[in-house]
Amino acid sequence: MSTYFERTGPLQELGSYPQWAQDMVEACEDARRSVVTHELWDRMREDRIEAVSTRNFMIGIWPVIERFPGYMAQSLLKTQYGRSPGDDMARRWLVRNIRVEQNHAEYWLHWAVGAGIPREDVLSGEMPRGADVLARWCEEVSAHDTLAAGMAATNYAVEGATGEWSQILYDSAAYHERFAPAQRTRSLRWLHLHADYDDTHPWEALEIICTLLGTRPSLDVVEHITECVRRSYISMRMLADICVAPSIAAEMNGVAVA
Numbered sequence: 001m002s003t004y005f006e007r008t009g010p011l012q013e014l015g016s017y018p019q020w021a022q023d024m025v026e027a028c029e030d031a032r033r034s035v036v037t038h039e040l041w042d043r044m045r046e047d048r049i050e051a052v053s054t055r056n057f058m059i060g061i062w063p064v065i066e067r068f069p070g071y072m073a074q075s076l077l078k079t080q081y082g083r084s085p086g087d088d089m090a091r092r093w094l095v096r097n098i099r100v101e102q103n104h105a106e107y108w109l110h111w112a113v114g115a116g117i118p119r120e121d122v123l124s125g126e127m128p129r130g131a132d133v134l135a136r137w138c139e140e141v142s143a144h145d146t147l148a149a150g151m152a153a154t155n156y157a158v159e160g161a162t163g164e165w166s167q168i169l170y171d172s173a174a175y176h177e178r179f180a181p182a183q184r185t186r187s188l189r190w191l192h193l194h195a196d197y198d199d200t201h202p203w204e205a206l207e208i209i210c211t212l213l214g215t216r217p218s219l220d221v222v223e224h225i226t227e228c229v230r231r232s233y234i235s236m237r238m239l240a241d242i243c244v245a246p247s248i249a250a251e252m253n254g255v256a257v258a
């Protein structure tokens with residue numbers, strides 16, 4: 001029986017993907033929700049966030065923003081043209097989307113400056129304690145794990161949840177109001193881009209992962225991909241915790257992830 005996967009249903013419907021992928025998404029749902037329903041987004045929208053939290057947010061997430069095309073480049077290095085349909089699909093997608101990331105680091109800095117955090121502080125300010133949890137994980141999985149695991153952790157999980165929290169902030173008129181009118185568009189460009197275009201990216205990444213792994217990967221492989229996706233969400237949640245309550249998070253520093 002062929003285990004080759006070729007999507008026939010709509011891109012953005014979970015039912016278009018193999019059962020194991022649907023189960024994986026289901027198994028990670030609680031962790032995903034802990035990110036996208038985090039109180040950090042409400043606090044940011046409602047301006048109930050301390051200055052130190054904004055600072056931790058902008059500086060704490062920066063390494064992942066700066067490095068994201070690097071994670072994709074590490075994935076690209078694992079592909080080999082002609083080896084499999086999944087390899088070809090991954091290669092094409094990564095080459096195209098590394099280019100798309102080109103200006104995103106600069107746009108993040110615009111957002112930080114608009115929010116009152118100087119560019120120099122983001123580039124070389126001291127990292128909040130424990131806030132490198134997500135960057136370390138993305139680096140590890142992109143450098144040392146399989147192509148499918150790396151893309152699941154970064155392009156599927158991190159980009160997927162990021163698209164959702166970006167939308168929450170970008171849809172908020174109150175959040176827009178917090179930026180000086182003359183600077184607003186420039187300040188919010190990163191959010192705008194991630195709330196919009198990233199919509200299809202996680203689904204495209206899921207399609208590639210399923211094309212790489214087929215319809216019946218071994219239980220070990222499925223469990224590993226599930227663990228990688230969960231770990232990304234949990235790392236994001238820990239980072240959000242640090243932004244909301246920096247002092248409490250500092251005490252928790254050292255708690256194992258997943």
Ligand SMILES: [Fe+2]
Binds near residue numbers: 068101104194
């Ligand atoms: Fe981006």
